Structures are given as structure tokens and as C-alpha cells.
Amino acid sequence: MEVQHWIDKGYELIINFGPKVLGAILIWIIGSWVIKLLLKGVEKGMKKGNYEISLQKFLLNLISWTLKVVLIVVVLGTVGIETTSFAAILAAAGLALGLALQGSLANFAGGVLILIMKPFKIGDFIGAQGVEGTVKEISIFNTQLTTFGNQLAILPNGKLSNDNIINYSSEGIRRDAITYGIGYDSDIKLTRDIILKLVNEQPEVLQDEGKQPMMVVTELADSSVNLSLRFWAKNEDFWGLHWKFLEEGKIRLEAAGIEIPYPQRDVHLIKES
Structure with missing residues (x-):
């Protein structure tokens, strides 16, 4: 009788949750495939737009993780797990992280603008924020210049993207x-x-x-x-x-x-x- 009881419970679980689990697995497989297609399309678009390599990698990783988080939430909801609280926790965590990293986020946004708008490129001689030098590196958070005296000047992208920039090299x-x-x-x-x-x-x-x-x-x-x-x-x-x-x-x-x-x-x- 006890064995039969557990067999019945197993059948019940399969009947109740089997379709949900299969649906979740199917959603995960299809969702992962769609994410890969989207990422390939975005990568092709950025290559055609001649985006900087560092920006391409960063944006692809950001889009990939964002889509995967959304996919995980959808899969959990399909299984029957309550996702409202989970989404609220993610939103609260994102808000707290944003407040804690205001300066870094401003530099990140400035870096994205600089890499997309391309007011200068590596090798250009520019003047900004009272500093003049040759652009050595453009990263997501800051831009590095080599000054006339061979010093390394590091300019935060947040301020740089909102400041006046003189590009002495752009016209040739x-x-x-x-x-x-x-x-x-x-x-x-x-x-x-x-x-x-x-x-x-x-x-x-x-x-x-x-x-x-x-x-x-x-x-x-x-x-x-x-x-x-x-x-x-x-x-x-x-x-x-x-x-x-x-x-x-x-x-x-x-x-x-x-x-x-x-x-x-x-x-x-x-x-x-």
C-alpha cells in the first residue's frame, strides 16, 4: 500500500508538473537559440557601424546577460514559481547599485557616447579639460592621453563627454x-x-x-x-x-x-x- 501511495504521488507530480517542466525546457532551448541569433545580428550591426572592439564586447555581454536573466524569469514562471517578488528584488538591487555607482555609471554612459559618436580616435591629438595630448586608449570608463611631456593623463569619460573637445588631428x-x-x-x-x-x-x-x-x-x-x-x-x-x-x-x-x-x-x- 505504501509503495502504491508513492507511485500515485509520482504520477500526480508528473501529471501536474510534467507539462510545465517540458514547457520550461522547451522555452529555455528556444529562448537560448533566439538569444544567439539576436546577438549575432547585433554583432554584425556593430561591425558594420565600425564600433570599437571594447564597446562591441561590452555591449554584447550586457545584452547577453540581460536577455538570459529575462529568459530565466520566464522559465521560472512557466514552472510555477512566483516571479513577482524575484523581479522586485532585482529592481531594488539594480536601483541600489545605480545609486552607489552614480559616478561610474556617468563615466560608463560617457564612454558609450564617445565610442559611438567618435569625436576622436586613438592617435588623435586633442585638448580637453585643460589637458592636451595624444589619445592612447579609449575604454568604457576613461580615456588616456599621452601629453607632450610624455605623462599619462587619465580623463573620466563622464566629464569628457560633456566638455568642450578640440581635435587637432581630425582635419589633417x-x-x-x-x-x-x-x-x-x-x-x-x-x-x-x-x-x-x-x-x-x-x-x-x-x-x-x-x-x-x-x-x-x-x-x-x-x-x-x-x-x-x-x-x-x-x-x-x-x-x-x-x-x-x-x-x-x-x-x-x-x-x-x-x-x-x-x-x-x-x-x-x-x-x-
């Missing part, structure tokens, strides 16, 4: 403006001819239409007449030309007798009787 060419101050008695035309001759001797200086070198008077200062040299050059030639024009320009101006004054002030002494 740059325009410079070098100021030469000459004395009031010096010849402006001669100064312009000397500097422009120096500039036109350099094949690296761009001479395209609309980008020809020019030199204009920009200020009648207290101690000097200031002229500004404007020229265009490729990024890789920019600094070499900048430094050369500063040094060689001064040498040629002095050789031609052009005065390059320094700030000075006349002092008149009044003798009291």
Missing part, C-alpha cells in the same frame, strides 16, 4: 598664426617680404587656393607694430614649421636691420626747484 591640416613685433620706425613692407620669402621656401607649407600664406598687421601695440603670419600645413609638418619660422624669422629680420623691440617705458625725471 592646421593653420598657424605667429606674431612678429617690429619697431615703429621699421619697414612693414620689408618685414612682410622677408617673412613670406622664408615661408615660400618651405615645400611643406600648403599653397592651395584659399590657403596661401599671408602676413597682416594685427595690432599697434605700446612698444611694437605686431604682424601675424598665417599659413597652413599638414599636422605632421606643423610644429617643425612653427619653430623654424620663429627662429629663422628673427635671424633674417635682424640681419635686414628690422628692429624687434622689447617692452619699454620712458621715464621723465622732474627736478623740483
Whole structure:
């Protein structure tokens, strides 16, 4: 009788829960297959969009775990387990985690925006948050720059994505403006001819239409007449030309007798009787 009792119980369990278990298993198999298809589609879309590798991996993992959690909740509900409390616990845990990691989440969101919008890429020379340097690495939470002095600057992506960013490399060419101050008695035309001759001797200086070198008077200062040299050059030639024009320009101006004054002030002494 006791054996028969347990056999009856077994039949009852099979009849009551068998279809639910089979349904849960079927849902798990089909759901896992659908998740794999979705992930493959998302991965193809991100590759076509030329997303950064780090962003692709992170988003794929995030989507995968989110879908698996949803699938687990559905499977548990199919078996007959109450999932309302489970979902509430997950929501509360997510809220608590979000409050605890506000700064990190802001950096994460900023990193996603930077990797998607691509205001700069690795190798670009940028200026942001008072720092200038070459982009060494872009991660989800921060961006690393190598400064001119070879220091490593780490900028949080949250602030970086909301700050002004100057990308010096994106256009491929740059325009410079070098100021030469000459004395009031010096010849402006001669100064312009000397500097422009120096500039036109350099094949690296761009001479395209609309980008020809020019030199204009920009200020009648207290101690000097200031002229500004404007020229265009490729990024890789920019600094070499900048430094050369500063040094060689001064040498040629002095050789031609052009005065390059320094700030000075006349002092008149009044003798009291």
C-alpha cells in the first residue's frame, strides 16, 4: 500500500508538473537559440557601424546577460514559481547599485557616447579639460592621453563627454598664426617680404587656393607694430614649421636691420626747484 501511495504521488507530480517542466525546457532551448541569433545580428550591426572592439564586447555581454536573466524569469514562471517578488528584488538591487555607482555609471554612459559618436580616435591629438595630448586608449570608463611631456593623463569619460573637445588631428591640416613685433620706425613692407620669402621656401607649407600664406598687421601695440603670419600645413609638418619660422624669422629680420623691440617705458625725471 505504501509503495502504491508513492507511485500515485509520482504520477500526480508528473501529471501536474510534467507539462510545465517540458514547457520550461522547451522555452529555455528556444529562448537560448533566439538569444544567439539576436546577438549575432547585433554583432554584425556593430561591425558594420565600425564600433570599437571594447564597446562591441561590452555591449554584447550586457545584452547577453540581460536577455538570459529575462529568459530565466520566464522559465521560472512557466514552472510555477512566483516571479513577482524575484523581479522586485532585482529592481531594488539594480536601483541600489545605480545609486552607489552614480559616478561610474556617468563615466560608463560617457564612454558609450564617445565610442559611438567618435569625436576622436586613438592617435588623435586633442585638448580637453585643460589637458592636451595624444589619445592612447579609449575604454568604457576613461580615456588616456599621452601629453607632450610624455605623462599619462587619465580623463573620466563622464566629464569628457560633456566638455568642450578640440581635435587637432581630425582635419589633417592646421593653420598657424605667429606674431612678429617690429619697431615703429621699421619697414612693414620689408618685414612682410622677408617673412613670406622664408615661408615660400618651405615645400611643406600648403599653397592651395584659399590657403596661401599671408602676413597682416594685427595690432599697434605700446612698444611694437605686431604682424601675424598665417599659413597652413599638414599636422605632421606643423610644429617643425612653427619653430623654424620663429627662429629663422628673427635671424633674417635682424640681419635686414628690422628692429624687434622689447617692452619699454620712458621715464621723465622732474627736478623740483
